[in-house]
Amino acid sequence: MSPYSGFKVLVANRGEIALRILRTCRELGMPSVAVYSDADEHSLHARYADEAVRIGPADSAGSYLNISAVIDAAMKSGARAVHPGYGFLSENPEFAWAVEAAGMVFIGPRPETVALTGDKLAARRVAREAGLPVLPGPDEPLNDGPIDSQLSSQVVFPVLIKAVAGGGGRGIRLANDAEELEMMIEAARKEALAAFGNDAVYFEPLVQGARHIEVQVIGDGEGRILCLGERECSIQRRRQKLIEEAPAPRLPETLRRAFHAHAVRLAEQLHYRSLGTVEFLLDQNGAMYFIEVNPRIQVEHPVTEMVMGVNLVREQLLLAASGKLYLTERDLNPRGAAIEARVLAEDASLGFLPATGEIAHLLLPAGPGIRVDSGLYLGMPVSADYDSLLAKVIVWDESRNRAVARMKRALEEFQIGGVPTDLDFLHQIVSSRSFRTGRTDTTYLDHFSPAENPTGDTMETDLAAAVALLASQEMVRNEPSPKKVESMDSWKYAAWRGQMRG
C-alpha cells in the first residue's frame, strides 16, 4: 500500500502533459482523476487515469478553462490536490485561489505568486528589487488612446509591445518605427484582450540577436530554493519555442553561474513554492536581462530531467502531498546533453498553418536515450479545438554532438500518417550548421529557409509510381477476373482499400 494512496490528484489538463503527470501519480501510488471535454472523451489521458470526469464542450472556454467545472469535478471526485499542467488555467490566480479555497492543494506556487508573476510589470519590479538586470522601460502600462508625442519621441526603435497579462509568446508585437507604433499597439491590445481578457500593454526594448536562456528552480515555499540548471530555447518561430536543450551550449561558466544566482535570488525573494522557471535574454555582448517567471511546469521540462536525473513532476507531487522538499543538491548529477523537439500538426506547404486530420499511422522513435511524451494513439482525431502539439521528442547523450545525432535519428524514425507535421522541418533545423555548432539566436528561424527538396527527386518519382500502382490495383480488383499481382497480397489489399473508404 502506497503512503500516498489517500492523496488523490486531479489533473486539470489534456494531451501529453496530462498523461505525463498521470504517469507519475501512478508510480507514486496516488489515485488520479482526469478531466475531459466532449472532444476528448476517448483521448489517452482520459482513459489512463483511475477516474475521468467530463467537464464540458470541446470549446475550451466551457471545459478546460471553466474554473467552476474543474473545481466541481475535483470536489465530487474527492481529490486532495489539483495539478494544472501548463497553459489553460495553470497561470490563472483565480483558479489557484478557488482550488485552495475549496480545501485542496494547488500543485504550483501560492496563488499570490501566480498573481504577481502573471502581471509582467509587477514581476519586473520585483526582479529589479531582487537585484536582477531588467530591461529599461516604465513600470506602468501604456495609457489608452493615442500615444502622446513626448512618449513616442522617447521610444527607441525597434520596440516590443507586450501584454501586461501575457505569456506563452502571445500578445507581443514588434514596431520598427514610429509609423508602425499605433497599429502594433492596437494589434497587441486586441490579441491580449482575446487571450488574457486584459488589454493593458507596455514597451520593452528589442534585444537584437538575443539567446533565450531560462533557469529551472524548485522551492519549498519556506524560502529554500534549489536550482536545477538552465535551458536554452532560442529556436523559436512566431515567438513559440520549437527546440529546447540543456545545458545551454557555448555558455561561459561565469555567465552560467550568474544566471543561476539571479534565478535563485528572485525565487528566494518570492519564497517560491513548487516548480518555476525564470526566463532571461542574453545579448551578443554577454549582457543578460530578466524577462518573466513562468509559475508552472513547462513544456520543455524533460530536458532538465534527462540531464539532472530528476523527475520534476515527482518532486512537485511529493512536495504537494507532504509539504516537504526532499530533493537536495546531492541528488543533482548533471551529465551529458538533452534536446527536445516539438512535433506539431502543421502543413509546411501552407506556411506552417495548423493542420487537422486523424492519426492513421503511428510509429514512435525508440532505442537508447530517447523519450517521447505524447498523447498520440492510432485513430486520434487532430482537431482545431486545441493547440497543435502532437508529441515531444526528447533525446539524451553524453555530449551535445552525440545528442544532435541522436535527435536526427529519432526524427527520422518517427512516422505519423494522416496529418502533416513539422518533423521534416525539425530535422532540417537540427541538421543545420548553426544548430550543430550551437550558434543560434531567437531570430534564427526568421531567416532559415530549408532546402526545397533536400534528398533529390527520386522520393517524388518513387511516390508517384507507388500511388499509380495502388490506383491500378483497384482497377485490377474491379475487373471480373483479377490478374494476380505478385507484390500485393490481394486480400490484404482489398481489406486496406475497404478501410480507406469513408
Added chain:
Amino acid sequence: MTLYYVRVKEHEYQVDVAGEQVSVNGKPVRIHLTPINQNGHFLLKTDTDQKEVHIQANGENAFMATIASRYFNIQVEQYQRRQSKKNPAVQGELTAPMPAKVIDVLVRPGEVVSAGQPLILLESMKMQMEVKSPANGMIEAVFVQAAAQVEKGARLVSIQNENPRIS
C-alpha cells in the same frame, strides 16, 4: 496498360502501369510495394534503397502520403484509353487530365512519335505540363490548337499504334 497523371506537390508525373512494370515519364522504374498492415503502411523498395511509406486515400482521386518525415498531397488522374479491338478508331486517344490552356502543339497529323515524346504542352493552375505519347505510333489527328482553353476530358490527339506492317 494504364496511364496515370500523378501530381505530387507542384510536379506532374506520367506513370504507366502494366502489371508490375511501372514507368515514370517514359522511364522504367523498378519499385516493389509491400503492405505491412491494412492501414496503408507499405514498404517501398527500389533497386537502391527501401523506405517505409504511409499512403491513404483522401477523397476522389486524391491520396495523402508520408515518407521519410515528409508529407505529400497527391492527385491521381487516370487516362481513359480504351484498348478495345472492336473499335480501333478510338485507340490511343489522349484527353486533357484537367481544365487547362493549350500552350503549344508539338506534333502534326501523320507524324511518327515514340513513347514518352512530348505531344502537347498544357498549362493549368499556373503550372505547365507535357502530354507525352504513351507508346510508339503515328499521330492520327490533333483536336486542339495553341491558346485554346480545354475542359477536363477534352480530346487532344489520337494516336495509331505502331503498325506491324510498316515496321
